Amino acid sequence: MSGNEQRYINEAFESNYIAPVGPQVELFEKEFAVKTGISYAVALSSGTAAMHLALCELGVVAGDEVFASTLTFIGSVSPVTFLGAIPVFFDADYKTWNMDPGLLAKEINACAERGRLPKAVIPTDLYGQCADLDRILEICTPYEIPVIVDAAEALGATYKGRGAGVGARAAVFSFNGNKIITTSGGGMLASEDKEFIAQARFLSQQARDAAPHFEHSQIGFNYRMSNILAAIGRGQLHVLDERVRVKRQVFTKYKAALQDIDGIEFMPEAPFGKSNRWLTVILISPEQFGTDQEKVRVALEAENIEARPL
Numbered sequence: 001m002s003g004n005e006q007r008y009i010n011e012a013f014e015s016n017y018i019a020p021v022g023p024q025v026e027l028f029e030k031e032f033a034v035k036t037g038i039s040y041a042v043a044l045s046s047g048t049a050a051m052h053l054a055l056c057e058l059g060v061v062a063g064d065e066v067f068a069s070t071l072t073f074i075g076s077v078s079p080v081t082f083l084g085a086i087p088v089f090f091d092a093d094y095k096t097w098n099m100d101p102g103l104l105a106k107e108i109n110a111c112a113e114r115g116r117l118p119k120a121v122i123p124t125d126l127y128g129q130c131a132d133l134d135r136i137l138e139i140c141t142p143y144e145i146p147v148i149v150d151a152a153e154a155l156g157a158t159y160k161g162r163g164a165g166v167g168a169r170a171a172v173f174s175f176n177g178n179k180i181i182t183t184s185g186g187g188m189l190a191s192e193d194k195e196f197i198a199q200a201r202f203l204s205q206q207a208r209d210a211a212p213h214f215e216h217s218q219i220g221f222n223y224r225m226s227n228i229l230a231a232i233g234r235g236q237l238h239v240l241d242e243r244v245r246v247k248r249q250v251f252t253k254y255k256a257a258l259q260d261i262d263g264i265e266f267m268p269e270a271p272f273g274k275s276n277r278w279l280t281v282i283l284i285s286p287e288q289f290g291t292d293q294e295k296v297r298v299a300l301e302a303e304n305i306e307a308r309p310l
């Protein structure tokens with residue numbers, strides 16, 4: 001935490017909105033939209049919830065295919081299965097470690113020939129590095145296939161000078177405890193489409209109709225962010241740039257120390273963007289390095305340094 005959060009939490013208590021609604025939620029959404037450069041945003045209980053709502057709105061139903069990155073976290077794709085749809089995984093491009101646009105183009109062309117297109121494409125911005133969104137949009141737009149960017153790990157990263165997720169049909173962000181900024185748990189769905197976000201907000205609040213009594217003509221979810229957590233998020237937004245700076249510094253430090261060792265390669269940074277370096281990641285070639293990644297992990301654990309295989 002940065003110190004600002006407590007001030008906003010106090011404001012939340014003073015307003016007595018201890019609920020998944022209130023002034024902090026509205027302000028967090030507005031400030032987030034300004035920070036990311038995506039015009040509309042709805043604050044939710046998790047990034048997974050944000051992806052679920054986005055897919056619901058795109059009309060994904062049982063049996064549909066949704067294309068996703070194979071190198072990702074389960075929260076990208078578990079919502080595909082909530083809807084009974086089928087996730088189809090695309091391998092990573094060696095230059096970015098993100099969805100390989102060449103493989104995507106090939107498969108979409110094959111899909112068009114078969115007459116069965118995917119309902120959506122979900123590239124992940126892995127470990128804080130943006131996927132090649134313009135290439136992916138070029139492939140998907142002629143077929144009107146919506147692209148939902150899973151930018152859960154990439155807040156503060158840029159792609160061709162614009163923020164992660166800008167230009168997609170919608171983008172998903174996470175404020176889980178392990179993310180670059182956190183609300184303990186939480187997420188955001190953001191889009192240039194005002195109606196898309198308004199509908200997501202409606203669905204996230206149990207799809208309650210505009211009536212004085214409780215009436216629901218469709219099924220929604222209980223996915224809205226708490227006013228208290230939004231207060232934390234507002235405080236955290238102030239330190240996003242600083243967090244990115246420090247994360248990049250951590251990466252630079254490891255790289256300076258280890259780059260000359262045979263058998264170690266660092267996750268590359270694509271020329272089109274600036275990664276937030278949410279995680280520092282290396283590739284180990286055991287033959288050259290002399291031992292495998294599991295032995296490295298165990299040795300680090302003995303020093304109380306957390307590491308894990310990807």
Ligand SMILES: Cc1ncc(COP(=O)(O)O)c(C=O)c1O
Nearest residue numbers: 046047048073075076152174176
């Ligand atoms: C790539 C990716 N997608 C989705 C999620 C899901 O976000 P959440 O944990 O807020 O549900 C996460 C993080 O947890 C993530 O890293």
